[in-house]
Amino acid sequence: MNSLKTLLAFTFLFIFSDSCRNTKTPEVIISAKFDNVIYHLARSYITSLPELDLDKFNENEKRIIELGKSLYYEKKLSANKTISCASCHDISKYGVDNMALPSGDLQQIGTRNTITVLNTFLYGEQNWDNKFKTVEEQAIGPIFAKWAMAMPDTIELLNRLDEDKYYRQAFDEAFPSSKSSITINNLKKAIGAFERILLTPSRFDEYLKGNLSVLTPKEKLGVYSFVMNCKSCHSSALVGGGFAIKYPIFGNHFDYSNIQNSDPGKYNVTKNHEDIFVFKVPQLRNIEKTFPYMHDGSVAKLEDAIRICSMAEANCRLNEQDIEYIAAFLKTLTGKIPYYALQDRKTFN
Numbered sequence: 095m096n097s098l099k100t101l102l103a104f105t106f107l108f109i110f111s112d113s114c115r116n117t118k119t120p121e122v123i124i125s126a127k128f129d130n131v132i133y134h135l136a137r138s139y140i141t142s143l144p145e146l147d148l149d150k151f152n153e154n155e156k157r158i159i160e161l162g163k164s165l166y167y168e169k170k171l172s173a174n175k176t177i178s179c180a181s182c183h184d185i186s187k188y189g190v191d192n193m194a195l196p197s198g199d200l201q202q203i204g205t206r207n208t209i210t211v212l213n214t215f216l217y218g219e220q221n222w223d224n225k226f227k228t229v230e231e232q233a234i235g236p237i238f239a240k241w242a243m244a245m246p247d248t249i250e251l252l253n254r255l256d257e258d259k260y261y262r263q264a265f266d267e268a269f270p271s272s273k274s275s276i277t278i279n280n281l282k283k284a285i286g287a288f289e290r291i292l293l294t295p296s297r298f299d300e301y302l303k304g305n306l307s308v309l310t311p312k313e314k315l316g317v318y319s320f321v322m323n324c325k326s327c328h329s330s331a332l333v334g335g336g337f338a339i340k341y342p343i344f345g346n347h348f349d350y351s352n353i354q355n356s357d358p359g360k361y362n363v364t365k366n367h368e369d370i371f372v373f374k375v376p377q378l379r380n381i382e383k384t385f386p387y388m389h390d391g392s393v394a395k396l397e398d399a400i401r402i403c404s405m406a407e408a409n410c411r412l413n414e415q416d417i418e419y420i421a422a423f424l425k426t427l428t429g430k431i432p433y434y435a436l437q438d439r440k441t442f443n
């Protein structure tokens with residue numbers, strides 16, 4: 095059932111010729127019955143993102159989120175005050191830097207591709223090796239990592255915040271019951287609270303709600319091919335996440351990539367031999383915008399990432415048309431940039 099040949103039993107392919115400009119536009123038409131089949135398949139494996147209602151937060155929660163936002167854009171959290179979380183996770187670039195590998199405060203190049211912060215709080219695990227469970231736990235990882243913000247120690251970090259009048263007041267107001275409000279725990283809570291409003295619902299969520307006309311026939315064929323080939327790993331609201339698995343299962347990473355990176359993945363965290371080359375199944379929300387791809391940023395184009403993942407993880411060779419359709423579907427997962435999270439925009443009205 096994987097190939098387009100099966101689909102042709104349900105669909106008709108028309109070549110529509112535009113006599114004025116003499117160009118040929120292929121048009122795909124799907125029968126009503128097959129349209130319904132695709133919709134139900136999609137709903138069985140992919141779920142909507144939760145709705146975000148910024149008005150539902152009480153005043154105290156808003157103060158914590160605003161503090162988290164300031165910290166997210168704060169360069170003082172890096173050793174030489176050169177970078178913030180946003181330098182690598184640029185919200186206007188869908189939470190990434192679009193670089194193969196990131197460059198940190200000490201000009202050191204990281205070994206893993208920057209993975210997006212958008213929607214990521216919905217995962218049960220964070221980082222390519224699932225090292226952390228929550229965005230709160232994860233938040234201090236990059237602050238002290240040499241390849242990222244390279245802060246020497248906790249004392250230096252807390253002192254810098256304590257010396258700043260804005261932060262003294264903002265922490266006190268956000269955490270009024272704490273005896274000393276500037277603590278690592280409160281810093282994690284605030285950054286995490288900010289990350290928990292980074293949601294990007296897309297056209298595909300409209301489709302899941304029952305508005306079938308928002309997807310084109312080509313995108314729907316992409317949904318079908320995707321569900322048939324990719325759902326065992328890329329499913330649920332994030333179209334990924336949930337667990338980590340060996341990459342590649344079939345073949346050798348160097349066959350697919352020109353980067354000689356031998357990152358052992360989750361093995362770094364657990365030291366279990368079964369975890370060598372085990373990586374998180376990444377979300378595919380906004381995947382059109384979060385290039386380059388894979389844990390080492392070795393793949394520049396979405397179509398190539400689709401081709402490689404189908405061979406490496408699903409052991410199938412998709413034809414060019416299926417790849418084109420899947421890419422068309424994946425682009426429907428591009429949501430709106432959460433403008434309220436941009437540094438120069440107001441978060442709440």
Ligand code: HEC
Pocket residue numbers: 166171177178179180181182183196197198199204206207208209210211214217219220221222223229232233234236237241242243285
């Ligand atoms: C120098 C670039 C850089 C900076 C600065 C940086 N990150 Fe990251 N971030 C990365 C990279 C690279 C990864 C993947 C790390 C890994 O898998 O080991 C990552 C992973 C993450 C993840 C996990 C996402 C997922 O889907 O698993 C979150 C959340 C995150 N960063 C938040 C932050 C926050 C909050 C800050 C600031 C306190 C920050 N990052 C600073 C580059 C950066």
Ligand code: HEC
Pocket residue numbers: 320323324325326327328339340341343373374375376377378381384386387388389390396399400403404407408420
């Ligand atoms: C057996 C599980 C599995 C299956 C099946 C699978 N994937 Fe993946 N996918 C992964 C893993 C794991 C990664 C991360 C690879 C890495 O570590 O670099 C990934 C990465 C990707 C990426 C790059 C994401 C990024 O942010 O860099 C894309 C795109 C992708 N897969 C698409 C697909 C498509 C399309 C299919 C079906 C044809 C598919 N995958 C089937 C597990 C799977």
